[in-house]
Every structure is written in C-alpha cells, then in structure tokens.
Amino acid sequence: MRLARVTKDGQIGLAAKSGDKVTIAYGADIADLDGHIAAGTLAEAGARAAGGEAVNEADLTFLAPVVRPSKIICLGLNYRDHAEESGLGIPEFPVLFGRFASSLIGHGAPIILPKVSEQLDWEAELVAVLSKGGKNIAEADALNHVAGYSVFNDASIRDYQLRTPQWTAGKNFDDTGAFGPWLVTPEELPAGAAGLKIECRVNGQVMQSSNTGNLIFDVARTISLLSSFMTLEAGDVLVMGTPGGVGVARNPQVWMKAGDVCEVEIEGVGLLSNPIVAE
Numbered sequence: 001m002r003l004a005r006v007t008k009d010g011q012i013g014l015a016a017k018s019g020d021k022v023t024i025a026y027g028a029d030i031a032d033l034d035g036h037i038a039a040g041t042l043a044e045a046g047a048r049a050a051g052g053e054a055v056n057e058a059d060l061t062f063l064a065p066v067v068r069p070s071k072i073i074c075l076g077l078n079y080r081d082h083a084e085e086s087g088l089g090i091p092e093f094p095v096l097f098g099r100f101a102s103s104l105i106g107h108g109a110p111i112i113l114p115k116v117s118e119q120l121d122w123e124a125e126l127v128a129v130l131s132k133g134g135k136n137i138a139e140a141d142a143l144n145h146v147a148g149y150s151v152f153n154d155a156s157i158r159d160y161q162l163r164t165p166q167w168t169a170g171k172n173f174d175d176t177g178a179f180g181p182w183l184v185t186p187e188e189l190p191a192g193a194a195g196l197k198i199e200c201r202v203n204g205q206v207m208q209s210s211n212t213g214n215l216i217f218d219v220a221r222t223i224s225l226l227s228s229f230m231t232l233e234a235g236d237v238l239v240m241g242t243p244g245g246v247g248v249a250r251n252p253q254v255w256m257k258a259g260d261v262c263e264v265e266i267e268g269v270g271l272l273s274n275p276i277v278a279e
Contacts, residue, residue, distance in 0.1 A: 001046045001185040002270075003148075005031050005063040005106075008055060015060060016049035017182060022060070025052035033183065034066045037131060037147050037235045042185075062107040062181040065150055066129060070233045072099040073226065074125075074154060074171065078216050078241025085249040094217045094225060097167045099154075099177055099239065107181035110277035111155050113258055114173055120256045120276065123154035123242035124200035124208050124264040126193055128219045129183060133233035142223035145232070148185045149193045151272040152239050153178040153200075153264045155256075158248045178264070178274045189268050192219040197267040198243060203260055210243030212266070217241075 002017040006024065013026040014033070025048045029035075036045040076095035077083040083090050105111070113120045131147035154171065155178065161170020190196070193212055200208040217225065219240065226232060247254040256262060258278035265271045 001043070001188065002182040003033065003042075003046055003049060003065070004060075004180060004182050005033055005065055006060040007063065008060055013052070014045060014049040015055070016046055016052070017057070018050065022055055022057045023050055023052040024055050024060070025049045034068050034235050037066070037129065040131070042131070042147055064104040064106045064179040065183040066235060066237060067104065068101055069235045069237045072101065072237045072239065074099055074239040075217065075222065075241040076167070079210060079214050079243040080216060081210070081244030082242055082246065083216070085244045085246070091216065094222060097171060100172050103172050103174060103177040104179050105175050105177065105274070106179065107272050107274070109178070109274060110175065111153070111178055111256070111262065111274045112173070112175040113256065113276055113278050114157065115279045117157045117159050118255055119158040119248070121156045121158050121247040122200050122202060122207060122256060122262050123156060123246060124198050125152040125154050125242050126198065126212050126240040126266055126269070127152045127179065128193070128238045128240065130223070130232055130234055130236045130238070133231060133236065135227055135231045137224050137227040137232070139220050139224040142220040143186065143192055145223055146186055146219065148183040149189060149269055150180055150183050151264050151266050151270050153262060153272060153274065154239060154242060155262070178272055180270070180272055182270045184269050193269065194218060196269065199265050200245070201263045201265070202256060207247070208243050208245035214243065215240060
C-alpha cells in the first residue's frame with residue numbers, strides 16, 4: 001500500500017497508488033495520516049483511498065506524509081563512507097539529533113535557501129514511521145513497530161550546523177525537511193527496507209549513490225536502541241542517515257543554489273523532487 005496526503009483543486013485528501021493507478025478519497029479526516037497511524041486505522045484509510053476517484057498523479061500537490069509526529073529523530077554518520085568523509089570516525093552508538101515538524105515540506109515544494117547562508121547541502125535519507133511505540137523493544141520485534149517507509153532530504157545549512165557541537169540550528173531552518181511523496185507500507189518492501197538503492201541528484205548529476213543495506217545501524221537496531229532510553233510513540237519519524245557524497249565534504253565544496261532541482265530516490269520507495277528557491 002502506498003499512501004500520500006495530497007491536495008487537488010483546493011481539496012485535501014488521501015491518495016493511494018497501486019501500479020500506475022492513483023486514486024483519491026477527499027476530506028480532512030481521511031487525509032489525517034497522523035491520526036490513522038495513532039488509531040491503528042491506516043489499513044482502513046488506505047482501503048477508502050483505493051476505492052476513491054481515479055486521478056492523474058501529475059494533478060496532485062503532495063504534502064508531507066505526517067505533520068505532527070511526537071518526535072522526529074535523525075541519525076548522523078550512519079553510513080560508513082559518510083562518517084569517513086566527515087572525519088568524525090565510525091560511531092559505536094547512533095549519533096542522534098532532532099528535527100521539528102515546522103521544517104517539513106512535501107514533494108514538489110521549494111526548499112528555501114535562506115538569506116543568512118549560502119551553505120545549503122543535500123542529504124538523501126530513508127525514513128521509517130512507527131505504527132506503535134514502546135519501551136525496551138526487542139530488536140527481533142522492532143520491525144513490527146513500523147507503519148511504513150518514505151524518502152527524506154535532510155537539507156542542511158552547514159555553517160549554522162557546525163557553529164556548535166549540537167546540530168539543531170542547521171537542521172531546522174524552515175522549509176528544508178523535504179519528505180515524501182509516498183508512505184509505503186512494509187509488505188511492499190524488503191524487511192527493514194534493506195538492500196535498496198538510494199541516490200541523490202542535483203540538476204540530474206548524481207551526488208550520492210549507495211544502498212540502504214549499508215546503514216551502520218539499521219531500522220530494527222535503531223528502534224531497539226532508541227527504546228532502551230526513551231518511550232517511542234506511534235507516528236514517530238526516524239530519519240535514518242545519509243551516505244557519502246555530501247557537498248560540505250567535497251573539494252571544492254558544492255552548495256545548492258536557487259534554480260537547482262534536488263532529487264532523492266530510493267528503489268521501491270519513491271522519488272522526492274524539490275526545487276531550490278531563494279528566500
């Protein structure tokens with residue numbers, strides 16, 4: 001099942017995609033993926049959307065799949081090649097930081113290059129959205145806590161990120177957390193969304209290319225570790241880290257500019273595309 005929060009002709013709804021067929025059921029209640037995940041009614045909502053009006057995908061405006069998660073937990077340095085290019089060593093425990101929902105945008109929406117910086121970088125990432133929470137979740141059971149997977153571009157303002165040891169500022173500029181377009185339920189993908197090609201392209205040029213099988217801490221291990229010290233909740237978003245090839249690590253460094261188009265694609269999960277627009 002592939003689901004997306006969308007608008008069409010000014011109406012909000014929930015879209016479902018099966019093969020090349022896209023359908024939509026209209027209404028704020030059906031489009032409330034946060035609520036359906038929390039209530040355990042995602043399958044029922046998907047069935048309603050699948051029985052809705054057939055539409056052309058190109059006519060849809062995509063919104064971020066979830067908009068009020070209790071937590072957005074991001075992993076840094078979670079691919080070996082990215083940890084090495086950053087010069088920060090291979091982590092023995094996940095490097096964690098938070099994003100806030102106010103930074104989220106959907107597929108097709110502009111990533112904003114702020115007036116205060118030119119150092120806008122790309123980061124292709126896999127997302128896992130939790131269907132249920134818990135504490136001290138066993139790694140063997142952790143994937144049963146996943147509602148679905150999606151695509152994320154953890155666009156980062158590097159000079160702000162690196163001003164302090166904590167990365168919060170550079171990771172939370174408005175309109176930099178591109179997310180979507182689809183939430184793909186686990187039965188559509190390999191366990192833990194492992195073994196999938198992940199790629200970032202800027203204006204068609206490949207900047208990052210790797211495989212989700214190269215995660216240092218995979219989805220199951222991450223859920224188990226996080227739940228060892230915090231209570232996870234339904235709807236929590238885990239942004240799983242980026243592979244090597246980011247702009248800040250290049251010589252010379254490369255930054256996204258107004259007029260660029262950044263695409264993040266994960267095999268079987270989807271293609272997330274966003275233009276870069278100056279503030």
